[in-house]
Amino acid sequence: MNTPFISVVMVICNVERFLAESIESILGQTFENFEFIIVDFGSTDNSKTIASSYGARDGRIRFHEIPHCGLPEARNVGCLLAQGRYIAIMDSDDVSAPDRLMSEVEFMEAHPEVGLLGGATEWIDAAGKSLRIDRFPTADHEVRQDFAFRCPFCQPTVLIRREAFIRAGGYRAVFPQAEDYDLWLRIAEHFQCANLEKVVLKYRIHPYQISMRRRNQQTLCILAAQASASGRRNGNPDPLNSVKEISPATLVILGITEAAQQRTLAAECRQWIRHMCWAGEYTAALEAAMELLHADWKYVERWQIADLYLTIAGLYWRQKKLLKSLFALGRAVATRPMVVGRPLKPMLQRLGLA
Numbered sequence: 001m002n003t004p005f006i007s008v009v010m011v012i013c014n015v016e017r018f019l020a021e022s023i024e025s026i027l028g029q030t031f032e033n034f035e036f037i038i039v040d041f042g043s044t045d046n047s048k049t050i051a052s053s054y055g056a057r058d059g060r061i062r063f064h065e066i067p068h069c070g071l072p073e074a075r076n077v078g079c080l081l082a083q084g085r086y087i088a089i090m091d092s093d094d095v096s097a098p099d100r101l102m103s104e105v106e107f108m109e110a111h112p113e114v115g116l117l118g119g120a121t122e123w124i125d126a127a128g129k130s131l132r133i134d135r136f137p138t139a140d141h142e143v144r145q146d147f148a149f150r151c152p153f154c155q156p157t158v159l160i161r162r163e164a165f166i167r168a169g170g171y172r173a174v175f176p177q178a179e180d181y182d183l184w185l186r187i188a189e190h191f192q193c194a195n196l197e198k199v200v201l202k203y204r205i206h207p208y209q210i211s212m213r214r215r216n217q218q219t220l221c222i223l224a225a226q227a228s229a230s231g232r233r234n235g236n237p238d239p240l241n242s243v244k245e246i247s248p249a250t251l252v253i254l255g256i257t258e259a260a261q262q263r264t265l266a267a268e269c270r271q272w273i274r275h276m277c278w279a280g281e282y283t284a285a286l287e288a289a290m291e292l293l294h295a296d297w298k299y300v301e302r303w304q305i306a307d308l309y310l311t312i313a314g315l316y317w318r319q320k321k322l323l324k325s326l327f328a329l330g331r332a333v334a335t336r337p338m339v340v341g342r343p344l345k346p347m348l349q350r351l352g353l354a
Contacts, residue, residue: 004060006034006101006159007082008090011074015092016046018204022092023054023061031101034088036061039078042068047092072171072179079165087165089180091156095124095202103196104159114140115164115191116184118153119200125279126206132278133199140192147188148226151181157201158184164191174243175225177218182225189232205275207284219268220246223261227254259299266292266300273311286315306336 008026012019026036038051038061048065055061066077079087086108088101104117123131136152137143146152158180168186171179184193224246231239231254243250251261269292276285289312293305309332316325 004035004084006086007084008036008088009078010090011039018093025096029101041074076170087160093204094156100200113192115161116193117159118157119196121203136195143193155180178221185229205279262299306332
């Protein structure tokens, strides 16, 4: 096989449910000069069997097994095996558009200053039903503005120049979650970044993506990545180079107060609950909402608690548990009386009264 132009990297561990569809979406690309590196890092289900069976039928697939490890380490193994000029990241539960690689490589070849490129996504549920279109800032200056408060890329859409990946140092093991955000921030210190406006991926929303505990860890990692990038911009040594684990205490040392941590955690969890509602996963949304409600919050604002009760009321209503719904609504009003006006706001806006 000649040297591939693109190396597509997918890491897998117990992801059999959607794996075949994801693999086929890469094998069906209109751009064909690629290798497909699949790294299994400890599956105990049928993931290895599925991936190796595709590898036996298509010579572009390079299947590797490694001992169980963290996600950043597994991604590094795949990316360091890459031979292509570009590295395309793919996740095992999403579906790439047929022209994804073609569109991305054409852009990158025309813009040699760009080291990292992503694109818009179409959100789908577990059954593949379309939910919404999610777009990201396209120009470099817009991406940099977003970096300050969120990750402006969807990881399984990105195409990375291999030289940019190597120069940035790859994924860092200290980020068991949000490893992508940290890497993008470091790539942006040496290269421009961009997103395509077109949809290049169907991004699947389902309750098995990430547990609530791991989502909390992801939020801590997001805050750490932001603090780490801020320190580097100020000319200081990266404060996370000597850290083995990101914890609430680590963030306090970095200047992020416990109050700021809790408010961000609550906001991120509420956002995930909304995503589950959009995907029609109401049971998962209710379980997450109840878990969030009973967490030991000291600094979460009253409006956040009231909003959570209002969400719970709506979820109970969908389940036709009317008494529980009314009780949750009452708790929302008791926590913050102004919340009673929230359902009326869209109507008042249409009437020009709000």
